[in-house]
Amino acid sequence: GAVVSQHPSRVICKSGTSVKIECRSLDFQATTMFWYRQFPKQSLMLMATSNEGSKATYEQGVEKDKFLINHASLTLSTLTVTSAHPEDSSFYICSASWTAENEKLFFGSGTQLSVL
Amino acid sequence: AQSVAQPEDQVKVAEGNPLTVKCTYSVSGNPYLFWYVQYPNRGLQFLLKYITGDNLVKGSYGFEAEFNKSQTSFHLKKPSALVSDSALYFCAVRPYTGRRALTFGSGTRLQVQP
Numbered sequence: 001g002a003v004v005s006q007h008p009s010r011v012i013c014k015s016g017t018s019v020k021i022e023c024r025s026l027d028f029q030a031t032t033m034f035w036y037r038q039f040p041k042q043s044l045m046l047m048a049t050s051n052e053g054s055k056a057t058y059e060q061g062v063e064k065d066k067f068l069i070n071h072a073s074l075t076l077s078t079l080t081v082t083s084a085h086p087e088d089s090s091f092y093i094c095s096a097s098w099t100a101e102n103e104k105l106f107f108g109s110g111t112q113l114s115v116l
Numbered sequence: 117a118q119s120v121a122q123p124e125d126q127v128k129v130a131e132g133n134p135l136t137v138k139c140t141y142s143v144s145g146n147p148y149l150f151w152y153v154q155y156p157n158r159g160l161q162f163l164l165k166y167i168t169g170d171n172l173v174k175g176s177y178g179f180e181a182e183f184n185k186s187q188t189s190f191h192l193k194k195p196s197a198l199v200s201d202s203a204l205y206f207c208a209v210r211p212y213t214g215r216r217a218l219t220f221g222s223g224t225r226l227q228v229q230p
Contacts (some may be wrong), residue, residue, distance in 0.1 A: 006159065034217050043206065043222045044160075049215075093159050097216060105218060107152070107159040 003027055004096050006108025013084055014116055021079045021111045023094030029074035030096035034105070035067075038091040047092075050077045084115040118143035120207050120221035128227045129197045137192040137224045139181075139207030146212040149190040151181055154204045154223075163205075166190060177201070197228045 003026040013019050023033055031052050036044040048069050049057045056069035066088075068080040077096075081088055091112050095105040119142045129135045141147055148167055152160040164175025171183045181192045190207060204225050208218040 004159075032216060041223075043220045046217050046219070049217055095160075095218075104150075104162055104165060106162070109159040 004030075004094065004106045004108045006094050006111055008111060009109060010112045010114075012114045012116065015085055016083055018080055018082045019084055019113060021081075021092055021094075021113075023077045023079070023096065023108050025075045025096045025106070028096075030077075031074060032097045033071060033077040034095045034097075035069060035077075035079050036093045036095065038093060038110075040091075044093060047079075081113065084113070086115045089113055089115045118147075118209050118211060118219045120209050120219055122205075122207055122221035122224045124224050125222075126225045126227065128229060130229050131199050132196050135194050135197045135201070135226065135228070137205050137207075137226060139190045139192065139221055140188050141190060141207070141209040142188065143209050143211050148210045148212060149181070149183060150208040150218060151175065151179065151190075151192050152206045152208060152220075154206065160206065163192070197226075199228045199230055202226055202228045 005024045005026050007022045011019055033050040035047045037047050038044045046059050047062045050069050050071040052071045052074050058064045066082055071077040091110050093110045094108045121140045150165045151163040153163055154160050163179050164173050166173045166183045174180045179194050181190050183190050204223050206223050207221040210218050
């Protein structure tokens with residue numbers, strides 16, 4: 001089946017630094033990728049929709065200048081958390097849609113971000 | 117806007133017994149419905165989906181779900197639970213047309229006791 005690779009799986013950083021999370025579709029081309037955020041014991045909240053070659057579409061309440069999304073190729077989308085603060089600590093999950101089965105999203109394994 | 121409700125935070129069943137994890141949804145038009153499972157510190161794994169056709173959908177690991185349009189429900193079921201089924205289960209919906217991002221329920225933690 002289709003595989004989505006997300007890296008790193010865990011990152012600890014100091015407050016004020018920036019962190020980049022990568023999401024790759026390994027065996028298919030993903031024109032659209034989605035970034036979700038999950039707080040402990042809560043559901044996944046959509047942050048933004050990333051379209052290859054164009055600007056991401058952010059959900060209401062998500063700061064686009066803080067969560068920079070780049071989708072430069074059909075197999076790679078990145079999420080950069082800029083000037084991270086402890087309240088940004090969360091589990092971030094990407095997902096990608098495979099055009100051959102576009103009613104099924106494939107999810108990365110997630111990134112646990114801890115900001116000290 | 118669409119929404120998903122999973123009324124139970126936790127479901128406990130004994131191994132070998134049938135299990136049901138409840139889900140109701142709200143969406144404009146016809147829905148695409150999904151179930152995903154999440155193990156600790158992991159991403160989501162696809163279990164099954166409903167798009168159209170037979171209301172009873174069979175998925176991975178012996179799970180199935182029944183789409184009930186009149187009750188706007190999509191409950192997840194398995195005839196005989198395994199301890200290894202213990203995990204967090206998410207129901208999700210998206211409209212037939214329009215935005216492709218999924219809206220997730222709050223999740224239900226399934227605990228299968230030996």
